[in-house]
Amino acid sequence: MGRAFEYRRASKEARWGKMSKLFPKLGKAITVAAKEGGTDPDMNPKLRTAIMTAKAQNMPKDNxxxxxxxxxxxDSSDIKTIHYDGxxxxxxxxxxECATDNPTRTVANVKAYFSKNGGEFLxxxxxSFMFSRKAVFEVKTPKMDIEELELTMIDFGMTDIEVNEADDEHEGNVVIYGEYESFGELNRGVEELGLxxxxxNLKFIPNNxxxxxxxxxxxxxxxxxKLEDDDDVQAVYTNIE
Known part of the structure; x- marks a missing residue:
């Protein structure tokens, strides 16, 4: 997605958080990660990063x-992760991308959102051939030299990097991309560098x-x-430039 579109989405997420929609979704991501890889963050990189992401969004420790x-x-044994195309x-x-304890309900809702808003459920x-599954880490712009960061993170499996400069409205950030299988190593690199x-997240990135x-x-x-406001929807990915 383009930077301008990302910022519109960021503004939406800010409103989303105020509406108490964000914390339940972050909580569900933590539960799913713990269910899949164990409840010890030290032994489960996916859980560790889900917790770090939640903390970055000011989610309370009790939650x-x-x-x-x-x-x-x-209840967690019934939660399934699934994605739908459209x-x-x-x-x-x-x-x-959804996390749900009732796929029948979720797919009916997603189909309705597409049909009522000029879309088509597929x-x-x-x-699957239009998107690639990637590990994506967004960090605040570090004090270290970006070229040094890039060279170091390549050793941890980074395949691409995007640097978004700060302006009057937005803080700068760096987005690090890697293959799906490199999530754990990239997480280790982020931690070792103190970023x-x-x-x-593991995201679907458009090929074109x-x-x-x-x-x-x-x-x-x-x-x-409409999709993002659904409690079962964890993330929405598009091919928007």
């Missing part, structure tokens, strides 16, 4: 602890981005907003 404990509860208005490609896997983590006009983006974002 984090409760989310970890839920991984051992009966086309938004003007042909935008969209992957919707069979799961339809966009201040903003978020760390597409530009849309402002009016087209407004139509697409209406659908994205």
């Amino acid at each position: 984090i602890d409760a989310a970890i404990k839920r991984a051992n509860g009966k 086309k938004g208005p003007h042909g935008a490609l969209i992957i919707v 069979p799961t896997g339809s966009l 201040e983590l903003i978020s760390a 981005k597409q530009e849309f006009s402002d009016s087209e983006l407004e139509d697409i974002e209406k659908l994205i907003d």
